[in-house]
Amino acid sequence: MKIKHIIFQFVFIALFFGAMLISYGSVSMPGEEEFPSIVLGDFEVSREDKRVFSAAPFQSGNWVTLSDFDYDTDQPVNWLRAEIDVPVGMLEQPRPLAITIYSTVASVIYINGKQVGSNGVPSQTSAGEQPGRVHRIFPLRVDALHEGKNIISVRFSAHGFGEKWSFLKPELEVVAIIMPLEEKGHVAFEDYLPFLMMTGSIFTAAVFFLMGAFIRRKVDAEIWLAPMFALAWVELLLGILATLYSYPYSYHILWLYLWYVCRIYAGVFLFRFVANRLDITVVRPWAYTWILPALLLITPVVFNDFSIEFGLFLSTVLYTLLAIIAALYAARKKHPYGKLVLLVLLLFSTGFFFEQDIYLSNYYYYYMSALSVVLFVLQAIAFEHKRREAFEISLLSERLELELLKSHLQPHFIMNTLSALAEWIRENPDVGVKMIHALASEFRILREIAGEQSIPLFREIELCNVHLELMSYRKDVKFRLETSVQDGEALVPPAIFHTLIENAMTHTRFKKDVGPFRLEQHQFAEGGLQYELIAPSGEPLKRKVTTGGIGLSYVRARMKDVWGESYLFDDGMSHTGNWTTTIKLETKRQ
Amino acid sequence: MRILIVEDEHMVAKALSRMTREIIGPDLRLLETVECVSDADEFLTDHEVDVLMLDLNLGGESGFDLLAGMVARNFQTIIVSANTDQALTAFEYGVVDFVAKPFTEERLKQALGKLGGAGQGNKHTGAGKAQxxxxxxxxxxxxxxxxxxxxxxxxxxxxxxxxxxxxxxxxxxxxxxxxxxxxxxxxxxxxxxxxxxxxxxxxxxxxxxxxxxxxxxxxxxxxxxxxxxxxxxxxx
Missing domain, CATH: 2.40.50.1020 (LytTr DNA-binding domain)
Structure with a gap:
């Protein structure tokens, strides 16, 4: 068992890393590193709208760094500028170059004072502005760039900010990359192919876990994986949508907010899955499911300075951390899967420590994809395990039924009973008739209950009484059962007390004036239940028992079948010298 | 004839005693019933018997272990048992007869008759199945x-x-x-x-x-x- 566990964990880790490596190997980021690029932070801004800025030397004019800049509709048209370094050799390539702009503005782009293109039309008035698209590619003339430092300047307005989704404060974004034109087209396909593959595996995972619960008609921890993967899938679709369709920038904030919603709830479901899988009762689940997400979602609306991209970062970290804490707690409580889940979660978040921006927008999906593959494998193993278990249970219950019936068809039972009956008929036919009735009753009850998994306690008592009556005639000793029972409807596995009584009779010699068997049921306030079967005192037979133990193994198998592991079984000689069997149930299972 | 019955079923022991008394009549010099083998051993240390009537299934005790010990003794053994599937083995161990439960007086008489009659007269050939x-x-x-x-x-x-x-x-x-x-x-x-x-x-x-x-x-x-x-x- 231990070895199996270790091998299992090893295979699991190997799978995880394998999936990760495949993801990393097949994906490379669009060439920010390889090609000259500038991001928003590299720009300086001027609030004046002077056309001369396009051609002005870099030092001239009244420029401020972007951190001081606050877009203002009273001063709608502004300028950005930055230096971009074109490496030696880039211009010598025969392929034409292009500049790619990712932005949330309407803009005209200049390089070294010459206009290279316009993305929408910036304007002093809202009505005059034509919004730019979120990404555009402008081919460059051969003489547009020279080696070394080039100046990129952007004249822009962003009226769309205050209009469509006014409850959200948009985020100003301008990114420019210079790369060969055909390279861009080529890279785009290669870049997003792995995304398409990930989309496939994540979508399959969502459907798989949803249908799994549906087919099994049972809601378990895995059900939370369905919405988690579904949301990751929606995120990927949003990403693919933005790549394939360059929508007007005013929609970008909505796009970003949808992404944010998905990420928050993916986190919620991840946490719920981990907690449920590890049998942790979450205190105030609504706080994690509704209140915290609501706070996260309202924050960018209420506080305009709160960036949604920071929100993405925050929510991802927050819920992964909650899941890790839950796993840590379970691992400390020695839950069988505690360490495993903790390990996976830690692996899941390793990428975060390398490159946070890329983790949030890229690695996150590789991990999701790797996770889906790993969970498929685990689930397949679990299904196989469950199928086998169900098969074994059905075999077991058939075997138990047979065993109970067989014990009464055994010659020892039936032939001794008939021999005793023959003698009674000679000696006292009235007793013989009573004995026949007791035997008939015992067989009738046995036939009815043998196939059941559990029966009401009163039925079991009925069986014990009729058996004791029969044994009284057989041994010519007056056996009887006294009971102290509060809940006669409580379910017990069939014939367990009956078997225990039979066992006691085999191992003890009772005198003519034998006392009663006692069956006591105690209910605890906490909901636990205890049964105690006390045999009358007698002389224990000192004998080498070679065929014994069958009765006890029957009782144990029956109890396991009904109560699983949630019972305690104990038997032994009490201080009063009575053989006592105690069965304690942790919770009352009905 | 001296007979010891080893039988833990009260009514069966009672029937065996009654029938044995009726079959053997005045020749019966001793008839004792015990419930288990240890009691039988105890009894046999002080008493000589001619016949042992033995139940093979004495509440969980395996019959053949004790049978091997009993058949080595100076008395003959008759098995009275419900487990007829053990009869063949019992004979191989060297018992005189195997009486299945429930039994009739005639069947018991036949078993006891083997002891008195055979081995005398002109029958000089082995009459058992012992292996x-x-x-x-x-x-x-x-x-x-x-x-x-x-x-x-x-x-x-x-x-x-x-x-x-x-x-x-x-x-x-x-x-x-x-x-x-x-x-x-x-x-x-x-x-x-x-x-x-x-x-x-x-x-x-x-x-x-x-x-x-x-x-x-x-x-x-x-x-x-x-x-x-x-x-x-x-x-x-």
């Missing part, structure tokens, strides 16, 4: 293969058993009692001698109507006059 014989050796019961026995020699009320490998054992049963248990390849050829016919070679005659049976081992065993005709029927 092993339990012998008490150095305080322990040991099973020997009946097929390994070459011959038997009466020694007072005991019996000496000589095996193929030359070793010999003493059995607490008399030669007559053992002939009841041994299979029909065993033949009594003298008041004090029995042989395994499968281990003999030739019947030799000597002057003065003296006869000896030669064993494969080379030994010569005397043949009693009154046993000769029955032996001739077997060897010719």
């Amino acid at each position: 092993f014989l339990g012998v008490r050796h150095a305080g322990k019961t040991q099973l020997i293969q009946v097929a390994d026995i070459v011959r038997l020699k009466a020694d007072d009320k005991y019996c000496e058993i000589i095996l193929k490998n030359g070793s010999n054992f003493f059995h607490e049963k008399s030669l007559g009692q053992l002939m009841l248990l041994l299979p029909d390849n065993f033949q009594r050829i003298h008041k004090s001698h029995g042989v395994n016919l499968l281990e003999t070679q030739a019947l030799k005659s000597f002057p003065g109507s003296k006869y000896e049976l030669q064993c494969l081992s080379g030994e010569h065993v005397p043949v009693g006059r009154s046993y000769l005709s029955a032996l001739r029927e077997r060897v010719d």
Whole structure:
């Protein structure tokens, strides 16, 4: 068992890393590193709208760094500028170059004072502005760039900010990359192919876990994986949508907010899955499911300075951390899967420590994809395990039924009973008739209950009484059962007390004036239940028992079948010298 | 006749006692019932019996362990049991009869009748099915293969058993009692001698109507006059 566990964990880790490596190997980021690029932070801004800025030397004019800049509709048209370094050799390539702009503005782009293109039309008035698209590619003339430092300047307005989704404060974004034109087209396909593959595996995972619960008609921890993967899938679709369709920038904030919603709830479901899988009762689940997400979602609306991209970062970290804490707690409580889940979660978040921006927008999906593959494998193993278990249970219950019936068809039972009956008929036919009735009753009850998994306690008592009556005639000793029972409807596995009584009779010699068997049921306030079967005192037979133990193994198998592991079984000689069997149930299972 | 019943089922023991009393009548010198083997052992240390009636399934106790010990003793054993599937094995161990439960008085009478009648008169051939014989050796019961026995020699009320490998054992049963248990390849050829016919070679005659049976081992065993005709029927 231990070895199996270790091998299992090893295979699991190997799978995880394998999936990760495949993801990393097949994906490379669009060439920010390889090609000259500038991001928003590299720009300086001027609030004046002077056309001369396009051609002005870099030092001239009244420029401020972007951190001081606050877009203002009273001063709608502004300028950005930055230096971009074109490496030696880039211009010598025969392929034409292009500049790619990712932005949330309407803009005209200049390089070294010459206009290279316009993305929408910036304007002093809202009505005059034509919004730019979120990404555009402008081919460059051969003489547009020279080696070394080039100046990129952007004249822009962003009226769309205050209009469509006014409850959200948009985020100003301008990114420019210079790369060969055909390279861009080529890279785009290669870049997003792995995304398409990930989309496939994540979508399959969502459907798989949803249908799994549906087919099994049972809601378990895995059900939370369905919405988690579904949301990751929606995120990927949003990403693919933005790549394939360059929508007007005013929609970008909505796009970003949808992404944010998905990420928050993916986190919620991840946490719920981990907690449920590890049998942790979450205190105030609504706080994690509704209140915290609501706070996260309202924050960018209420506080305009709160960036949604920071929100993405925050929510991802927050819920992964909650899941890790839950796993840590379970691992400390020695839950069988505690360490495993903790390990996976830690692996899941390793990428975060390398490159946070890329983790949030890229690695996150590789991990999701790797996770889906790993969970498929685990689930397949679990299904196989469950199928086998169900098969074994059905075999077991058939075997138990047979065993109970067989014990009464055994010659020892039936032939001794008939021999005793023959003698009674000679000696006292009235007793013989009573004995026949007791035997008939015992067989009738046995036939009815043998196939059941559990029966009401009163039925079991009925069986014990009729058996004791029969044994009284057989041994010519007056056996009887006294009971102290509060809940006669409580379910017990069939014939367990009956078997225990039979066992006691085999191992003890009772005198003519034998006392009663006692069956006591105690209910605890906490909901636990205890049964105690006390045999009358007698002389224990000192004998080498070679065929014994069958009765006890029957009782144990029956109890396991009904109560699983949630019972305690104990038997032994009490201080009063009575053989006592105690069965304690942790919770009352009905 | 002295009889001990080992039976833990009260009503069965009662029936056995009653029937035995009726069958044997005034010849019954002793009839005792005990519930388990340890009680039986205790009783047997102080008392001699002729017959043991034994239940093979005494509440969880395996019958054959105790049977091996019982059949080595100087009394005959009748099994009274519900487990008829054990009958064959019981015979192989050397019991005189196996009475299945529930039993009738006639069946019990038949079993008890084997003890009184057989072994006397002209019946000199083995009447049992024993495959092993339990012998008490150095305080322990040991099973020997009946097929390994070459011959038997009466020694007072005991019996000496000589095996193929030359070793010999003493059995607490008399030669007559053992002939009841041994299979029909065993033949009594003298008041004090029995042989395994499968281990003999030739019947030799000597002057003065003296006869000896030669064993494969080379030994010569005397043949009693009154046993000769029955032996001739077997060897010719």
